[in-house]
Amino acid sequence: MQITIVAGARPNFIKIAPIIKAIENRQKSGADLSYRLVHTGQHYDKNLSDTFFEELNIPHPHANLEVKSGSQAVQTAAIMVAFEQELLQNPTDLVLVVGDVNSTMACAIVTKKLNIKVTHVEAGIRSGDWTMPEEINRIVTDSITDHFFTTSASASENLLKYGASPNKVHFVGNVMIDTLTQNLPRIKQPDFWNEFGLENGNYIVLTLHRPSNVDEEKSLQNLLLGIDKLAGDKKVVFPVHPRTKAILGDAKLDFKNIVYAEPQGYLAFMYLIKNSFAVITDSGGISEETTVLGIPCFTMRENTERPETQTIGTNTLVGISVENLKKHFTDFLQNGLREHGIPELWDGKASERIVDILLSEWKKS
Numbered sequence: 589m590q591i592t593i594v595a596g597a598r599p600n601f602i603k604i605a606p607i608i609k610a611i612e613n614r615q616k617s618g619a620d621l622s623y624r625l626v627h628t629g630q631h632y633d634k635n636l637s638d639t640f641f642e643e644l645n646i647p648h649p650h651a652n653l654e655v656k657s658g659s660q661a662v663q664t665a666a667i668m669v670a671f672e673q674e675l676l677q678n679p680t681d682l683v684l685v686v687g688d689v690n691s692t693m694a695c696a697i698v699t700k701k702l703n704i705k706v707t708h709v710e711a712g713i714r715s716g717d718w719t720m721p722e723e724i725n726r727i728v729t730d731s732i733t734d735h736f737f738t739t740s741a742s743a744s745e746n747l748l749k750y751g752a753s754p755n756k757v758h759f760v761g762n763v764m765i766d767t768l769t770q771n772l773p774r775i776k777q778p779d780f781w782n783e784f785g786l787e788n789g790n791y792i793v794l795t796l797h798r799p800s801n802v803d804e805e806k807s808l809q810n811l812l813l814g815i816d817k818l819a820g821d822k823k824v825v826f827p828v829h830p831r832t833k834a835i836l837g838d839a840k841l842d843f844k845n846i847v848y849a850e851p852q853g854y855l856a857f858m859y860l861i862k863n864s865f866a867v868i869t870d871s872g873g874i875s876e877e878t879t880v881l882g883i884p885c886f887t888m889r890e891n892t893e894r895p896e897t898q899t900i901g902t903n904t905l906v907g908i909s910v911e912n913l914k915k916h917f918t919d920f921l922q923n924g925l926r927e928h929g930i931p932e933l934w935d936g937k938a939s940e941r942i943v944d945i946l947l948s949e950w951k952k953s
Contacts (some may be wrong), residue, residue, distance in 0.1 A: 589808050589950045591623045592680040593776060595649070596667070596691025597632035599764075599873050601640035603686040603709060603856065606939035608646060608953055612832035614943055619945065626674055628667050628691040629654040639853040644767065651678075660690065660721055660840040667694035675702055682946070685729065686710055686763070687892075693725040700732045709763060709942065711736035712743030712752075713893040726893070735949065737942050738897045739876075740931060760941040761933030764873060765880055768858065769936030775859040784823060788863040792822050794846070797829040798881050800908050801888055814910030815868060818917055819845040822865055866920070868913065875903040880934060884925050886913060896931040 590612070595604050604625070611623050627649035641648065653670035655663060667690060675683070675698065680737060683699040685692045686709040699706045711730050715723050730736065736752060738744045739762040747757050784791075794815060801809050815824060824846040828836070852860065861867060866884040869875070872894050878885035879901025885904050897903035902925060906913045 589621050589682070589781050589947070590680045591621070591946070592675070592678070592683045593623055593625050594628065594671075594683065594685045594691055594695045595625065596628035596688075597689045598640060599687050600689060600691065600720045601644065601646065602762045602767045602873070605640075605644040605646050606763050606770060607684070607686075607709070607942060609770070610939040610943040613940075614947065619947060621943075624651070624680065625649045626671070626695075627652045628671070629656055630663065630667070630691045630697070632690060636762045643854050644771065646686060664690045664694045667691055668698050671695045671698045672702070675699065675704065680704060681950070682710065688713075688722040688729070690721070690725060693728045696729045700844055705734040706732060707735040707737065707946065708733040709737045710739055711745075712738045712745075712747040712757070713740075714743075715891045717863075718893045723893075735945070737938075737945075739894075739934075739938075742895060743767040754878075758941070758945050759933065760945070761938030762876060762931070763942070764876055764883045766939045767854075768877055768880060770865075771855065772860065772862070774855055775862060776855045777859055778849070778852060778856040780847075781851055784825065784849075786823060786825070789865050790822055791864055791914060792819055793822045793860050793864045793867045793869075793901050794824050794826040795829070795867075795869045795871055795874065796888070797831055798889065800890075801870050802832045802835050805837070805839070808832070808835060809839060809841060811910050812841060812843070814848045814914070816841075816843045816911075818914050821845075821874055823847060824868075825849055825860060825864075827857070827860075866917075870908075875901070876934075878902055879928070880930055882925075882928065884920055885918075886916060888913060900929050900931050902926075902928045 593604055595601050614621050629652050655666040682705045684707050686698050696706045698785050717723055736747050736757045737760050744757050744759045747810055796802050826846050827849045862881050867878050868886045870888045875885045875887050875894055875897040879897045885903045887903055888908050890907055892905055904916050906916045
């Protein structure tokens with residue numbers, strides 16, 4: 589069985605790493621299984637791409653399509669054109685896509701039009717927000733997927749509600765947590781730790797990249813000033829996404845607590861998260877990692893495609909206003925972190941389940 593694995597952006601790299609490890613373990617035990625790794629080049633900044641391959645021990649990609657940036661349409665079209673040539677030149681039995689970035693949807697469409705089977709890891713998650721490009725990518729990908737691997741029972745239910753065959757929907761757990769589990773012993777202190785005077789449990793991690801939070805310069809500045817104020821006596825470490833950095837430009841803001849940092853590799857960023865007092869973010873994936881690590885997370889979005897991080901985990905959805913953030917953060921300071929736990933099957937073994945199921949289904953076909 590030949591599998592083509594697609595990765596395009598930082599979250600993809602984190603998700604494919606344990607899948608590749610599980611495949612290689614099956615190969616060692618004699619399974620008739622091989623893979624080809626294709627990097628679309630959607631993220632091409634070294635700190636958002638190459639570093640993750642190095643740190644997570646992901647083999648060098650067999651192909652890099654080098655599509656780089658552009659509008660939603662331009663980038664998606666470039667990926668489709670390049671990936672079609674990739675599949676024509678390198679036939680495969682199955683294409684495995686992960687997550688919800690443009691590469692996920694674009695490669696799934698190309699695959700199905702070439703009559704090749706598609707499997708989607710992290711299928712079925714929904715925010716209900718059709719203004720998010722990721723939501724469109726999820727829905728389109730899941731509409732043409734042959735096998736769905738889900739992170740939660742609610743994601744499986746979403747797929748069944750929209751007509752997916754029950755025998756094609758597989759609740760396996762969360763591959764991002766596989767990566768976290770495998771790499772926790774290897775996390776490392778960021779280079780700026782001493783320079784910023786950081787201490788375990790006495791700083792906040794901030795990440796922002798979604799258009800609703802960063803696209804308007806004045807609004808972004810006001811948001812940052814508000815976060816700086818509510819932090820009290822705690823440093824706020826802000827690894828600035830390239831998109832956010834461009835919007836901030838050379839603005840000189842009088843921060844008491846916020847300190848800017850370069851985007852971090854996986855091992856340094858997980859060290860930051862694990863040893864923080866709390867996290868403020870607009871990322872969905874980070875809310876999964878904080879849930880498993882038991883770190884309070886405040887997500888600056890109106891919705892989430894990962895409801896289990898709220899109902900079971902440590903995540904609180906606070907909207908996009910600094911006033912709402914302050915209200916929820918103050919409640920946390922006064923009452924502490926609410927009772928929480930780890931969602932079902934987030935046990936570090938999702939990738940093993942995925943590979944076992946793929947091999948089993950291949951034998952049936």
